[in-house]
Amino acid sequence: MSIVTPEWVKNAVFYQIFPDRFARSSRLEHPRGISFKPWGSPPHEQGFQGGDLLGIVDKLDYLQELGVTALYLNPIFASAANHRYHTFDYLQVDPLLGGNAALRELLDSCHGRGMRVVLDGVLNHASRGFWPFHHILENCGNSPYLDWFTIKGWPLRPYCDVCDRHRHPLNYEAWWNLPALPKLNTRNPGVRDYLMHVARYWVEFGIDGWRLDVPMEIDDDSFWQEFRRVVKGANPEAYIVGEIWEEAQRWLQGDQFDATMNYIFSWAAMSYCGGHTLRPGYHHEHLRLQRLDAPAFAGTIDHMHGLYDWAINHVQLNLLDSHDMARALWIMGDDKRALRLCVLLQMTMPGAPCIYYGDEIGLSSGGDPDCRAAFPWHREDTWDRELLAFYRRATALRQCHAALRTGDFRRLYAEGHVYAFGRTLGCEEVLAIFNAGDGPATVQLDLAGLQATAWAQAWPEATRRTVNADNGRLRVHVPGREALVLVGQR
Numbered sequence: 204m205s206i207v208t209p210e211w212v213k214n215a216v217f218y219q220i221f222p223d224r225f226a227r228s229s230r231l232e233h234p235r236g237i238s239f240k241p242w243g244s245p246p247h248e249q250g251f252q253g254g255d256l257l258g259i260v261d262k263l264d265y266l267q268e269l270g271v272t273a274l275y276l277n278p279i280f281a282s283a284a285n286h287r288y289h290t291f292d293y294l295q296v297d298p299l300l301g302g303n304a305a306l307r308e309l310l311d312s313c314h315g316r317g318m319r320v321v322l323d324g325v326l327n328h329a330s331r332g333f334w335p336f337h338h339i340l341e342n343c344g345n346s347p348y349l350d351w352f353t354i355k356g357w358p359l360r361p362y363c364d365v366c367d368r369h370r371h372p373l374n375y376e377a378w379w380n381l382p383a384l385p386k387l388n389t390r391n392p393g394v395r396d397y398l399m400h401v402a403r404y405w406v407e408f409g410i411d412g413w414r415l416d417v418p419m420e421i422d423d424d425s426f427w428q429e430f431r432r433v434v435k436g437a438n439p440e441a442y443i444v445g446e447i448w449e450e451a452q453r454w455l456q457g458d459q460f461d462a463t464m465n466y467i468f469s470w471a472a473m474s475y476c477g478g479h480t481l482r483p484g485y486h487h488e489h490l491r492l493q494r495l496d497a498p499a500f501a502g503t504i505d506h507m508h509g510l511y512d513w514a515i516n517h518v519q520l521n522l523l524d525s526h527d528m529a530r531a532l533w534i535m536g537d538d539k540r541a542l543r544l545c546v547l548l549q550m551t552m553p554g555a556p557c558i559y560y561g562d563e564i565g566l567s568s569g570g571d572p573d574c575r576a577a578f579p580w581h582r583e584d585t586w587d588r589e590l591l592a593f594y595r596r597a598t599a600l601r602q603c604h605a606a607l608r609t610g611d612f613r614r615l616y617a618e619g620h621v622y623a624f625g626r627t628l629g630c631e632e633v634l635a636i637f638n639a640g641d642g643p644a645t646v647q648l649d650l651a652g653l654q655a656t657a658w659a660q661a662w663p664e665a666t667r668r669t670v671n672a673d674n675g676r677l678r679v680h681v682p683g684r685e686a687l688v689l690v691g692q693r
Contacts, residue, residue, distance in 0.1 A: 206457035209440045212518040213609045217557035218271040223285045224577045226258030246572040256305035260312045270598025273319040289330035293401040310409040319411035327420045328378040328386045331361045399433045412442030427459040448489035455515050465519040467507050475500035476544035477535030501617035521554035532567040540684040547686045550601040551635040563594040606631040632691035638681040648677045655691025662688035
């Protein structure tokens with residue numbers, strides 16, 4: 204099978220937004236009597252702080268200046284949870300976010316700027332408030348929707364999380380046995396039809412793809428193959444990216460997903476760039492955080508790339524962190540030098556880089572709920588302006604060189620703490636050399652197969668110079684905790 208993936212993703216820089224906590228717009232008029240928690244309230248208080256889709260529209264200038272070309276939004280459909288993974292209605296944007304009209308404005312505004320929007324699809328489970336489940340609560344065994352879920356006994360106990368679970372165990376299938384999240388019976392043809400309708404409806408509405416929540420828990424290749432046919436039938440360039448934390452060959456054969464959230468890249472990059480500052484005691488079951496030298500990091504990257512076709516590797520969502528884990532800066536002991544190296548890896552390696560909202564201004568915190576804090580628009584004095592400028596330059600570097608987006612990839616060096624690779628696209632050749640060690644390093648690169656005889660320094664910009672190759676070998680000096688990006692000249 205020939206694997207085809209969306210071309211636009213190969214050139215994209217994504218920005219992940221947790222809608223309730225990104226930006227609140229004064230343009231959105233809520234019904235009288237509604238009140239939100241104050242913006243910037245401690246996230247462990249839960250509740251709603253009032254971020255909305257028009258707030259994102261209002262911040263598009265900021266996002267474009269950052270170099271962002273695509274948005275990935277956490278769930279936006281009607282829900283009683285601030286994260287909105289508890290879906291009430293898959294065909295209505297939550298009124299607190301501005302409803303369907305606000306999504307229309309966001310899509311039109313983004314598309315007018317050449318930006319894309321990917322939504323979070325939660326198809327494995329719904330919520331207690333989802334209308335078919337509520338129908339069962341009201342009608343018990345008389346509901347026609349009984350087989351939309353897996354019911355094990357009566358009466359249903361949808362709030363048994365507050366009662367004695369030993370005497371009153373949960374009697375329907377739910378995600379992680381959480382009563383608030385009844386699992387959908389995707390074997391039921393009506394459920395499948397409904398979910399496929401949802402998938403097609405929003406692509407036809409204008410979204411540019413789906414990020415799929417825990418898709419491996421719908422353990423049915425035919426479901427995802429049908430999902431792909433439906434989505435690609437509505438828009439062949441729509442992006443389908445699954446939340447798979449581990450190796451994902453099963454889903455990346457060209458007949459299901461285009462890509463996954465590349466958490467392998469996440470933990471490998473942090474382990475190499477921030478290995479000696481990793482926060483002691485932090486553990487995440489899916490992140491194999493450990494100190495990696497350059498050879499170990501190179502081996503991990505080579506293995507990662509070897510898992511999939513290159514059409515897949517070019518559209519993998521290369522993130523450092525997300526709403527489901529501690530922020531990368533916090534994980535690496537608040538070492539901003541390590542974060543900067545990780546960001547440069549994102550911007551120079553194959554795959555679409557994804558920035559988690561606020562990382563670019565230095566937000567640092569542990570995992571959920573702390574990683575879901577409000578963006579401090581009201582406290583610009585707390586922003587790390589130098590880090591923000593760094594992000595802007597790093598995204599511009601990627602956009603300036605097509606080879607960094609869609610070029611081929613070859614490892615050139617991996618010894619001690621120094622890792623180097625080359626990217627080539629047509630006549631453009633780019634070298635990236637990383638030194639994760641504290642001390643400077645001088646290395647000699649074998650450039651066999653590359654045509655350039657001189658190499659102009661594109662990063663760092665402040666010390667631009669040209670280095671000449673000698674008989675196919677290039678000697679470069681890399682300061683500690685820094686990276687060089689060189690562009691070939693002929």
